[in-house]
Amino acid sequence: MSLRLRVNPITCAGHGLCAELLGEHITLDEWGYPVIADAPVPPGLKKLARRAATDCPALALLLVKEP
Amino acid sequence: MTPTVLPVAATTSGITALPRLLPTAATSAGATMAVDLAGHLTRHGPLPYRGRPRLLLDTVHAAGLTGRGGAAFPVARKLAAVADAGRRAVVVANGAEGEPASGKDKLLLWTSPHLVLDGVQLAAETVGSAEAFLYVHRDEKLHGRLRAALAERAVAGTDRIPVTLVAAPPRFLAGEESALVNVIDGGEAIPRFTPHRVSESGVGGAPTLVQNVETLAHLALIARHGAGWFRAVGTPVEPGSMLTSCHQADGTPTVVETAIGTPLADLLNLTTRVQAVLVGGYHGVWLPVERARGLKLSNAALRPLGAAVGAGVLAALPASHCGLVETARVVRYLALESAGQCGPCLNGLPRIAAALGTLASLNPDEGTRRDLERWAGLVERRGACHHPDGTVRLVRSALVLFGPEIDRHRDGWCGARSSQPFLPIPAGVPTGEHDWR
Numbered sequence: 001m002s003l004r005l006r007v008n009p010i011t012c013a014g015h016g017l018c019a020e021l022l023g024e025h026i027t028l029d030e031w032g033y034p035v036i037a038d039a040p041v042p043p044g045l046k047k048l049a050r051r052a053a054t055d056c057p058a059l060a061l062l063l064v065k066e067p
Numbered sequence: 068m069t070p071t072v073l074p075v076a077a078t079t080s081g082i083t084a085l086p087r088l089l090p091t092a093a094t095s096a097g098a099t100m101a102v103d104l105a106g107h108l109t110r111h112g113p114l115p116y117r118g119r120p121r122l123l124l125d126t127v128h129a130a131g132l133t134g135r136g137g138a139a140f141p142v143a144r145k146l147a148a149v150a151d152a153g154r155r156a157v158v159v160a161n162g163a164e165g166e167p168a169s170g171k172d173k174l175l176l177w178t179s180p181h182l183v184l185d186g187v188q189l190a191a192e193t194v195g196s197a198e199a200f201l202y203v204h205r206d207e208k209l210h211g212r213l214r215a216a217l218a219e220r221a222v223a224g225t226d227r228i229p230v231t232l233v234a235a236p237p238r239f240l241a242g243e244e245s246a247l248v249n250v251i252d253g254g255e256a257i258p259r260f261t262p263h264r265v266s267e268s269g270v271g272g273a274p275t276l277v278q279n280v281e282t283l284a285h286l287a288l289i290a291r292h293g294a295g296w297f298r299a300v301g302t303p304v305e306p307g308s309m310l311t312s313c314h315q316a317d318g319t320p321t322v323v324e325t326a327i328g329t330p331l332a333d334l335l336n337l338t339t340r341v342q343a344v345l346v347g348g349y350h351g352v353w354l355p356v357e358r359a360r361g362l363k364l365s366n367a368a369l370r371p372l373g374a375a376v377g378a379g380v381l382a383a384l385p386a387s388h389c390g391l392v393e394t395a396r397v398v399r400y401l402a403l404e405s406a407g408q409c410g411p412c413l414n415g416l417p418r419i420a421a422a423l424g425t426l427a428s429l430n431p432d433e434g435t436r437r438d439l440e441r442w443a444g445l446v447e448r449r450g451a452c453h454h455p456d457g458t459v460r461l462v463r464s465a466l467v468l469f470g471p472e473i474d475r476h477r478d479g480w481c482g483a484r485s486s487q488p489f490l491p492i493p494a495g496v497p498t499g500e501h502d503w504r
Contacts, residue, residue, distance in 0.1 A: 008260045008451070009260065009408070009409035009410065009411065009412075009449055009450055009451050010259070010260045010408045010409055010451050011260070012409075012410060013410075014410050029411065029445050030445070031410055031411070031414040031415075032410070033410035033411055033414075033449075035445075035449075
């Protein structure tokens with residue numbers, strides 16, 4: 001089973017923590033909002049992805065299981 | 068906007084006769100074209116309740132009816148999903164019609180409210196619902212007409228479940244499903260981000276069937292006449308008729324009920340004085356007129372070009388107008404209609420609108436087009452709803468089709484002879500919270 005990161009664009013306030021933790025998978029657009037790579041979270045980044053989701057100050061980052 | 072009486076397409080005979088939904092001269096009460104309950108029953112016959120949930124599903128499936136609100140989702144699948152939810156469902160007839168260039172739902176509700184309300188009762192029976200709402204843009208005259216129609220039905224005892232009329236705020240996004248649920252639940256007409264479909268959790272958390280009012284009117288006729296009758300017009304893949312809102316190049320707006328698959332050239336007068344055709348409304352695309360002349364009004368014909376039938380809005384842009392100026396006006400309106408909830412839409416749409424405004428003026432800054440294309444990529448698929456995606460679709464098609472005009476503007480001149488606005492935009496902009504309620 002793979003994991004995918006999704007952002008709730010309504011609650012996301014552009015704190016940018018997720019991009020600091022997961023720079024290889026998440027970049028920030030020119031307004032500071034996360035742009036998530038269109039791919040499952042690479043196995044080596046799963047732990048960081050979990051942390052990014054837990055630590056998001058707006059609780060806007062969601063880890064979604066994919067079959 | 069007050070509903071206006073608009074010309075209706077000529078009729079033919081037999082089971083392929085159109086219009087089906089709109090009144091014919093013979094069935095309408097003079098100039099208002101409004102049909103009362105007695106006239107409705109004379110033309111269409113009594114409401115054919117099935118007596119139990121789900122019994123209508125096979126007929127709707129066989130008819131191949133799809134949603135007429137824009138997404139063309141198969142109605143039988145939606146009905147089945149809500150019926151299968153296992154909890155008491157809610158039915159909402161969506162007549163919000165926030166699209167400024169669309170007039171078909173207003174006209175249908177004005178002329179044939181009983182067909183829509185029959186559809187509400189039959190849909191409610193099919194999904195096992197005891198509660199229904201009719202959600203229509205705030206308009207005192209139209210709401211008065213609908214209250215009168217509901218009162219007629221109460222006296223006649225036609226309805227098995229009560230229907231509550233709810234006013235939709237005059238916003239472009241008011242008809243978006245999650246915004247609609249918010250309003251009926253007492254909130255603002257702004258979209259939600261939710262992992263659930265409204266068919267699982269909608270009004271008050273109940274499984275909710277949201278269908279466009281035209282879709283429900285078709286359902287009411289399919290229940291009476293069957294799938295074969297419905298399929299006698301349209302294409303095998305996209306059967307039936309649909310209401311279209313057509314804006315001719317001379318400025319005349321009409322609502323026409325037409326078979327799906329009708330040539331665009333039968334609906335719009337595509338003379339040499341037309342330069343482009345807008346298909347699918349303000350979330351739609353511009354097509355070159357030479358292309359449009361050979362196209363039919365069906366998703367099978369339009370999707371390969373990145374276009375879709377949508378809610379049936381068509382506009383023929385006259386050669387006297389600048390496509391960039393027209394698109395810039397529409398996109399500015401769309402940017403102001405953003406609910407402003409999602410960062411990319413909140414930041415991107417106003418910049419996209421401003422850049423398009425720059426391209427629509429003479430001698431625009433070098434780099435404007437490059438900025439515009441970058442921002443378009445940054446807002447796509449990043450909103451809770453499809454507003455940014457639809458807006459970008461329109462912008463991209465304008466950049467392609469009006470590319471030569473962009474070059475002319477860069478060189479300091481514009482091909483347009485008229486600065487009169489062509490595409491309709493409502494007056495006023497949302498300024499506060501009260502505007503979304």
